[in-house]
Amino acid sequence: MSPPAPAEVEALDRADPLAHTRERFDLPAGVVYLDGNSLGALPRAVAARVSSAIAQEWGRDLITGWDEAGWWELPVTVGDRIGRLLGAAPGQVVAGDSTSVNLYRLVRIALGLRPGRRRLVTEEGNFPTDHYLLRQVGGSDLAVVRREQLRDALDGETAALVLTHVDYRSGARHDLAALTKAAHAAGALAVWDLSHSVGAVPLALDDDGVDLAVGCSYKYLNGGPGAPAWSYVARRHHATATSPIPGWIGHADPFAMEPEYRPAAGIRRLLAGTPAVLGLAALDAALDAFDGVTLDALRAKSLALTDLFLELVDARVGLPTITPRRRADRGSQVSLCHPDAPAVMGTLISRGVIGDVRPPDVLRFGFAPLYVRFVDVWRAVEVLADVVSSGRRG
Numbered sequence: 001m002s003p004p005a006p007a008e009v010e011a012l013d014r015a016d017p018l019a020h021t022r023e024r025f026d027l028p029a030g031v032v033y034l035d036g037n038s039l040g041a042l043p044r045a046v047a048a049r050v051s052s053a054i055a056q057e058w059g060r061d062l063i064t065g066w067d068e069a070g071w072w073e074l075p076v077t078v079g080d081r082i083g084r085l086l087g088a089a090p091g092q093v094v095a096g097d098s099t100s101v102n103l104y105r106l107v108r109i110a111l112g113l114r115p116g117r118r119r120l121v122t123e124e125g126n127f128p129t130d131h132y133l134l135r136q137v138g139g140s141d142l143a144v145v146r147r148e149q150l151r152d153a154l155d156g157e158t159a160a161l162v163l164t165h166v167d168y169r170s171g172a173r174h175d176l177a178a179l180t181k182a183a184h185a186a187g188a189l190a191v192w193d194l195s196h197s198v199g200a201v202p203l204a205l206d207d208d209g210v211d212l213a214v215g216c217s218y219k220y221l222n223g224g225p226g227a228p229a230w231s232y233v234a235r236r237h238h239a240t241a242t243s244p245i246p247g248w249i250g251h252a253d254p255f256a257m258e259p260e261y262r263p264a265a266g267i268r269r270l271l272a273g274t275p276a277v278l279g280l281a282a283l284d285a286a287l288d289a290f291d292g293v294t295l296d297a298l299r300a301k302s303l304a305l306t307d308l309f310l311e312l313v314d315a316r317v318g319l320p321t322i323t324p325r326r327r328a329d330r331g332s333q334v335s336l337c338h339p340d341a342p343a344v345m346g347t348l349i350s351r352g353v354i355g356d357v358r359p360p361d362v363l364r365f366g367f368a369p370l371y372v373r374f375v376d377v378w379r380a381v382e383v384l385a386d387v388v389s390s391g392r393r394g
């Protein structure tokens with residue numbers, strides 16, 4: 001079968017139920033942006049919201065903004081909006097801090113919830129920050145195994161299985177429900193890093209029985225550079241979850257200024273310091289881009305984009321991919337291998353097709369379903385084919 005012709009690709013955009021959400025973004029003309037898995041594009045609603053948070057809320061409301069402008073509640077109100085994309089009922093997600101800090105906190109919480117067990121299990125090739133933290137927290141009881149060995153590594157000593165759902169390098173996607181079940185069968189908790197999933201891949205954390213989860217907000221959630229990350233703690237663990245960073249904002253009564261720490265009820269106990277209000281305001285406005293969009297619609301568009309990209313690359317470029325061909329095993333990115341990956345990507349970017357590279361030889365292309373069009377996929381492969389076949393790089 002021959003790959004789709006340009007006219008057929010344009011027809012895909014016309015028939016796309018998510019075609020209208022691209023207008024919710026401010027994208028530079030002439031650019032094909034396939035790096036939304038690293039830094040999401042700018043949603044139009046953000047600039048006005050941030051400038052009003054500065055001029056009106058901060059400038060005029062001054063300290064009353066904590067109550068009047070809802071600053072105090074932002075970590076939880078924004079958390080609940082992210083929760084919809086996680087399949088999490090309200091009251092289980094807080095926004096704040098970075099993914100690294102949040103993962104450290106949750107892994108310590110997981111160890112606290114499984115007294116007598118010390119082992120943490122993760123896989124080779126997990127994101128570096130995850131490895132660094134797990135090595136520090138797990139010490140000699142950290143088991144780093146290959147993907148195929150994960151289930152066998154879970155035993156009666158295991159406190160938690162800690163995994164990234166969609167691999168940042170290959171785009172391979174774990175079976176989150178099945179691995180969560182396997183962890184539980186061993187009496188362990190399941191802790192998921194959803195940085196490359198949220199906003200692009202459907203999630204059902206409550207239904208799947210996930211215990212704890214973290215993720216970024218500057219990737220598919222489009223919260224902007226350094227946007228506050230988020231943490232999910234299943235409600236059944238709230239009463240017993242003990243944060244290793246007992247800050248005053250997570251206290252049951254912060255303004256009582258009590259000498260002893262008492263954790264707040266519910267998810268607020270994860271908070272430590274004063275929330276980053278301006279970053280949360282930007283993220284809150286960014287999440288408007290998901291209004292009225294179902295997780296099924298996101299997934300359908302994401303798969304259609306990655307399918308088309310793979311099909312066109314096979315037909316016109318012929319580079320090998322490390323991204324699974326089976327749809328169920330794929331996130332929302334496609335990674336191709338080329339020995340000269342940095343130079344190839346440099347040339348692509350100079351020609352208006354933006355992706356990124358990961359060592360040693362991976363060209364990464366992310367497909368954000370809210371704003372990437374099918375014609376963008378076509379254009380990206382056209383330029384890639386030219387760059388790879390002509391050898392003109394640099």
Ligand SMILES: *Cc1c(COP(=O)(O)O)cnc(C)c1O
Pocket residue numbers: 098099100101127129130164168193195196216229
């Ligand atoms: C992007 C990413 C992070 C980033 O962590 P920060 O602390 O927000 O910089 C962490 N883990 C994974 C799996 C990621 O993909």
